[in-house]
Amino acid sequence: MTLDDIKGILGALALTGRGDMKIDIGRAYCADLMSDVLAFSITNSLLITGLTNAQVVRTAEVADIKAIVFVQNKRPDIQTIAMAEAKNIPLFVTELSMFDTCGRLYERGLRSQMGQTV
């Protein structure tokens, strides 16, 4: 599933301009606890979250997460978007709830990493 596919499935808006929309996203992880993301997410995955602070982008950077979707139309501030842009981490925002965001992506075949080793 590419970032373009994910954007379409979620009716999401891109908040950043850079980044390759054709990259393949094989896995996703969803959390509002960044330590859980750091502990359990896998590299090159998509992060789905309701948190919008700068630490979300930092977390994605150190955990090698490819892109972030913010749910329920929550938007990070401009400094956070600029940081993501600089680090080449595409950001998206969807009006869908976290449940519906995960549900739609799961329905289309995206899976988490649980059960795999980091």
Place this chain on the structure above:
Amino acid sequence: MTGDEDGVFFLTGKDFANAGSASSNLKGILEKRGIPAEIIRRASIAAFEAEMNVIIYAVAGMMHYTITPERIKVVLQDMGPGIPDIGLAMQEGYSTAPDYIREMGFGSGMGLPNIKRNADKLTINSVVGEGTTVEFVISLERSGR
């Protein structure tokens, strides 16, 4: 670069705007050395959790790193409240963080366990009322883990 390399980053307590920048810089340094991505990820995650602990709990601190062909060593020394019971702090889910820290997505009691999970060696020394030193080592030798 293959020789020894070291450096230090200074950390300011409650400076959430810059929280994580030391770990981000360290990650860039490791990438320049051509260290395998999986090892960089472990080092970056451990450093980030330790850095967040300093930002959240301490007045100030520093992150000192040493990289040799054999290992990455990172030492975080802070002027903070100290940890009264390190065994308890190592338990997943145990946290003394206030609510506003939890609202930022941290303080869920996974920080020190996450450092341990990613490091080959972790040493914590703490004096209540003075501060804490967290030192972790990640081996760069193939048989290191």
